[in-house]
Amino acid sequence: MxxxxxxxxxxxxxxxxxxxxxxxxxxxxxxxxxxxxxxxxxxxxxxxxxxxxxxxxxxxxxxxxxxxxxxxxxxxxxxxxxxxxxxxxxxxxxxxxxxxxxxxxxxxxxxxxxxxxxxxxxxxxxxxxxxxxxxxxxxxxxxxxxxxxxxxxxxxxxxxxxxxxxxxxxxxxxxxxxxxxxxxxxxxxxxxxxxxxxxxGEVEAGQEVAESVVDSSEIINTLSGGGVSTVGYASEEVEEKSSGGLLSRLTGDDGGDEGLDTAHTTNRITSLVRKAALGRLTLPCEIEGAERALLVMAGPPQHLNRKGIERGRKWLEEQTGSMEVRGGDYPVSGSGFVAAVILLSGVTNVPRIKELQQVAIEAQDNIDEIRQESDDNLDNLVSDDEDELESLF
Ligand code: GDP
The missing domain is CATH 3.40.50.1440 (Tubulin/FtsZ, GTPase domain)
Known part of the structure; x- marks a missing residue:
């Protein structure tokens, strides 16, 4: 988008x-x-x-x-x-x-x-x-x-x-x-x-043929409803074949070597989805309870398949408990890697934010205390003990 x-x-x-x-x-x-x-x-x-x-x-x-x-x-x-x-x-x-x-x-x-x-x-x-x-x-x-x-x-x-x-x-x-x-x-x-x-959300029709390209409206819908979001990411290098996978998917040929390939591709996708969700998020948090999620699988088209994304999406539904988990492809040729990006929107169980707030409150109290103390100290310095001197004005 x-x-x-x-x-x-x-x-x-x-x-x-x-x-x-x-x-x-x-x-x-x-x-x-x-x-x-x-x-x-x-x-x-x-x-x-x-x-x-x-x-x-x-x-x-x-x-x-x-x-x-x-x-x-x-x-x-x-x-x-x-x-x-x-x-x-x-x-x-x-x-x-x-x-x-x-x-x-x-x-x-x-x-x-x-x-x-x-x-x-x-x-x-x-x-x-x-x-x-x-x-x-x-x-x-x-x-x-x-x-x-x-x-x-x-x-x-x-x-x-x-x-x-x-x-x-x-x-x-x-x-x-x-x-x-x-x-x-x-x-x-x-x-x-x-x-x-x-x-x-920016893949134009005709740019790459994909099975289920993520649309910008899916990104917008995942983010709508407000709140706080975090993003997970995992990638793996792949070798790009000049042809093959895509054609066989279009013709529905799932047998032979391609069958093995498909299983491998599916497994790679599901494992990347787990790594992305359970690894280091942009904002570390508990993913359970996230209100909405979007799974984007990016990579060369022959390394993406619907089954993998569907499995990954289901797994995310189980982990988050959310009924609103979207997913799709982002076909990019020549990148040499397959990546899973997961947007978790409406997360609420974020210990890091609670800890930040606690430290902030302590800092605020300290700052007030120090200010009060330095006002008192200055007052002590400037005025004479018995208050015998008078300011000019
Ligand atoms: P501002 O210019 O007054 O808005 O303040 P800064 O942007 O310089 O700093 C705000 C905070 O941003 C700092 O406390 C750092 O945590 C963080 N920060 C500063 N520069 C960068 C940067 O290039 N990348 C990232 N990720 N964080 C930064």
Whole structure:
């Protein structure tokens, strides 16, 4: 499906920038427009693929292009004040050609954490297209203020979007790596998952012959109903034959060598579905109780089959307890791998969020205490013990 991507803040901008690169490299044709919004000029200048005229610097009169320094209340205020400037960039998007907006942001910082929910609310008021969020949670080693920002932003963002897809940096942290090097790799992982998911709805008739191609309406229906989503992924390299599997499926020839192949293909698909659902999700959670799910099997057409996808779908129904599990193909030739991407929408059993909220509350209490203490200390320093001196005015 076609998306208008808007990255808010540094993380948001970089992820959208990586998305544009992925789209060009793979020819996925998902990105209809890409905009970056920030209060920090340097962050916008560091982007590589988003067109210059689609980079919007807001809050110049307040922070002079220097960013909001992890103050997400200021980030939200500036976004509200300067929403017309953001709208100016959105106005250049042919919205009738997009299926949805996707607002991308790190939730731990200031600009995106505060601004992304404001922008989502604004877009929802103006457009009829769905407005989705992709929110990135900070690593648990980033400190209390980032956790507090993320917990408050998460709560607000979920309310303002049609669905909030979440990626947890904490689950993807690697030790012994430079932070920025680590982020580049993480951003590639994010974009691969969401690229396959949204790319699945973009296969045009005639591009590839597929048995049951995922349609963009299936993605939209899986995300509708709101709440929080997570995505699973697993892949396996395969050898691509120049012909064979597809033809035999079309002619209904299931015997001989092809029969063996079919069994193997089916087994590979079902095992990839299990790995994707039970492995590391973008937001780790219990999949039981997910309200809706969508299984996308991507890969060369001869390595996809209906039986495998049907089995995978059934297994997902059992595991989630959901009656709304959709599934289909995303035929991609020449990729050299078969991948299962599973969107689990409306997840509610997420210990990580509860833990984030707990740490955020503690951080909030500490911050209040420290502020009170430093007010008292300053008071003690400035005033004389017996209160004998008088201020000038
Ligand atoms: P903002 O510019 O004020 O919105 O703040 P940032 O986007 O710089 O940071 C917000 C949070 O996003 C940080 O706490 C990190 O957890 C995360 N972050 C920053 N840069 C990246 C990135 O490139 N990729 C990912 N996945 N996370 C990032």
């Amino acid at each position: 076609k998306l208008a991507l808007i990255g808010f803040g540094q993380a948001g901008g970089k992820i959208v920038d990586t998305f544009v690169d992925y789209d060009r490299r793979t020819g996925s044709d998902i990105v209809r427009a890409a905009v970056a919004v920030n209060t920090a000029k340097a962050d916008l200048m560091g982007l590589e693929n988003i067109p210059q005229d689609q980079r919007v610097l807001i809050g110049q009169s307040r922070v002079k292009g220097h960013g909001v320094g992890a103050d997400n209340e200021l980030g939200a205020e500036i976004a509200e004040e300067d929403i017309d400037e953001v709208q100016g960039a959105v106005d250049s998007i042919p919205v009738h050609e997009v299926d949805a907006f996707l607002v991308v942001s790190g939730l731990g910082g200031g600009s995106g954490s505060g601004g992304a929910p404001v922008l989502a609310k604004h877009l929802k008021r103006i457009y009829t297209e769905p407005v989705y969020g992709l929110g990135v949670l900070p690593g648990s080693d980033e400190g209390g203020i980032y956790t507090l920002n993320a917990a408050r932003s998460f709560q607000t963002f979920v309310r303002e979007v049609d669905n909030l897809m979440v990626f947890d940096n904490d689950a993807w942290r690697k030790t012994g790596e430079s932070v920025s090097g680590g982020y580049d790799e993480i951003n590639e992982e994010i974009v691969k998952r969401f690229g396959i998911l949204f790319g699945a």
